[in-house]
Amino acid sequence: MTASLRTPEGVNALALASEIAAGDPLAAASALRSRGVPPELAAAALTQVDLRRRATAKFGPDAESMFFTRAGLEQATRAVVSNRRAARLAAAGVQTLADLGCGLGSDAIAAARAGIEVYAVDADPVTAELAAANVEALGLGDRVRVECADATTVRVEGFDAVFADPARRKAGRGRVFDPKSYSPPWDFVVGLAARVPRTVLKLAPGIDHDLLPPGAEGEWVSVGGDLVEAAFWCGPLAATPRRATLLPGSAAMSGARGVELTGSGTLRAPVGGVGAFLYDPDPAVVRSHLVAEFAESIGGRLADPDIAYVYTDDARLTPYGRRLEITDVLGFSLKRLRALLRERGVGRLEIRKRGSALEPDQLRRDLKLSGPGAASMVLTRVAGAPTVILCRP
Numbered sequence: 001m002t003a004s005l006r007t008p009e010g011v012n013a014l015a016l017a018s019e020i021a022a023g024d025p026l027a028a029a030s031a032l033r034s035r036g037v038p039p040e041l042a043a044a045a046l047t048q049v050d051l052r053r054r055a056t057a058k059f060g061p062d063a064e065s066m067f068f069t070r071a072g073l074e075q076a077t078r079a080v081v082s083n084r085r086a087a088r089l090a091a092a093g094v095q096t097l098a099d100l101g102c103g104l105g106s107d108a109i110a111a112a113r114a115g116i117e118v119y120a121v122d123a124d125p126v127t128a129e130l131a132a133a134n135v136e137a138l139g140l141g142d143r144v145r146v147e148c149a150d151a152t153t154v155r156v157e158g159f160d161a162v163f164a165d166p167a168r169r170k171a172g173r174g175r176v177f178d179p180k181s182y183s184p185p186w187d188f189v190v191g192l193a194a195r196v197p198r199t200v201l202k203l204a205p206g207i208d209h210d211l212l213p214p215g216a217e218g219e220w221v222s223v224g225g226d227l228v229e230a231a232f233w234c235g236p237l238a239a240t241p242r243r244a245t246l247l248p249g250s251a252a253m254s255g256a257r258g259v260e261l262t263g264s265g266t267l268r269a270p271v272g273g274v275g276a277f278l279y280d281p282d283p284a285v286v287r288s289h290l291v292a293e294f295a296e297s298i299g300g301r302l303a304d305p306d307i308a309y310v311y312t313d314d315a316r317l318t319p320y321g322r323r324l325e326i327t328d329v330l331g332f333s334l335k336r337l338r339a340l341l342r343e344r345g346v347g348r349l350e351i352r353k354r355g356s357a358l359e360p361d362q363l364r365r366d367l368k369l370s371g372p373g374a375a376s377m378v379l380t381r382v383a384g385a386p387t388v389i390l391c392r393p
Contacts (some may be wrong), residue, residue: 013044032045035368043320047065051068055073055307065137072130075168083114088100094116101167102127102146103127103165109135118144121151123149125148164199166202185330193216205228206287217237218241218243240264244285254319268292269301280309281294291308297320298310331387346371352377356379
C-alpha cells in the first residue's frame with residue numbers, strides 16, 4: 001500500500017488524514033471516504049499518519065514525510081543514535097558503507113547525510129520498499145541505493161565499512177535473545193570483521209560480553225535514560241574496550257553528542273560504607289561494566305561488591321547517574337517502615353531496587369501510604385544484608 005500513498009491521490013489522502021486524524025478513528029475514516037478517498041486508501045493513510053506522529057519522538061521533523069510499519073518503527077534506530085554513529089564512521093574516513101539489514105533506513109539516511117555512499121539491503125520486500133521510499137522522501141536517493149536482498153549474498157569486500165543490524169524477531173515468537181537465532185546467522189555476522197575490518201554490529205543491549213570479538217570495542221547506548229542498544233566496533237574502529245554512551249532523549253537534539261564513559265570493563269570499585277548520597281548509574285554504565293570507572297569519576301564506593309549503587313559522603317555532580325540524598329538506612333521491617341512513612345506523611349513513594357527480591361508494587365500496597373509528602377526508597381543490599389534506604393524525593 002506504500003506505493004499507492006506516494007501517488008498524487010495518496011499524497012492527497014495523507015494530507016487530508018493529517019487534518020482530521022486526531023479524533024475518533026471511525027469518524028476520521030468516514031470523513032475521508034466522504035471526500036472521495038477509497039476505503040483501502042483511507043485506512044492506509046490514517047494508519048500512516050498515526051505512525052508518523054508516533055515516530056516524531058525517534059525521528060523529529062523527518063517523520064512527517066517518512067513511511068513506517070508498526071514493527072519497523074519499534075525496531076528502527078533513533079535519529080540521535082544513528083546520527084552519532086554516522087558521524088563516527090565519517091570521522092574514521094569511511095566513504096562507502098554496506099548496510100546489511102537496513103530496516104526502514106534510519107542508519108542509511110544518517111550515513112548519507114554524513115557524506116557516506118550507502119548500499120542498503122533488507123531481506124523483507126516490504127521493509128526494503130519502505131526504506132527506499134524514505135530515502136527518496138528525504139532527498140537522499142543519489143547517495144543511498146536500497147535493494148531487497150539476502151545480506152549473506154552481498155560482496156561486502158568492495159566497501160570501506162560494513163554496518164550490520166541482524167533481525168532479532170521471528171514470526172510468532174517476538175524478540176529473539178539467542179544470537180544463534182539471529183538473521184543473518186550469528187556466525188555470518190561476527191565473521192564480517194574478518195572480511196571488512198571496519199565493521200559495526202548493532203545488537204540487543206543484553207548481548208553477552210563474551211561474544212565481543214577479540215580487540216573489538218563494546219558500546220552500550222542509552223537515550224534519555226533508556227538502554228536501547230549495544231554496538232560492537234571492530235578493527236580500526238575500536239577505540240576502547242568498553243564505552244557507555246548517554247544520549248539526550250529528544251529527537252530535536254539528534255545532533256547532540258551526549259556524554260561518554262570509557263574503560264576496560266574489568267575494574268572493581270572500592271567497597272565501603274553507605275554515605276550521605278546514593279547514585280544510581282545510567283543503565284548504559286551498568287551494562288557496559290563501567291561502574292568502577294563511574295565510581296572513580298565521583299570519588300565514590302560501593303556498599304556491596306555486587307550491587308551497582310555508588311555512595312559518596314559529599315554531593316558530586318555527574319552526568320552518568322541520578323543522585324539521591326539519603327535520609328535513613330534501615331534493615332527491612334514492614335511494620336517499622338510503615339510507621340516511619342506514616343509519621344512523615346509520605347503518600348507518594350518512588351521505589352527503586354537492585355539486589356532485592358521484594359516486589360515494589362506489592363510493597364507499596366502493603367505500606368498503605370497516605371499523606372501529602374513524597375520520598376524515594378531504594379531496596380538493596382549492604383554488605384550482603386537486605387537494606388532499605390530512604391532518600392529525599
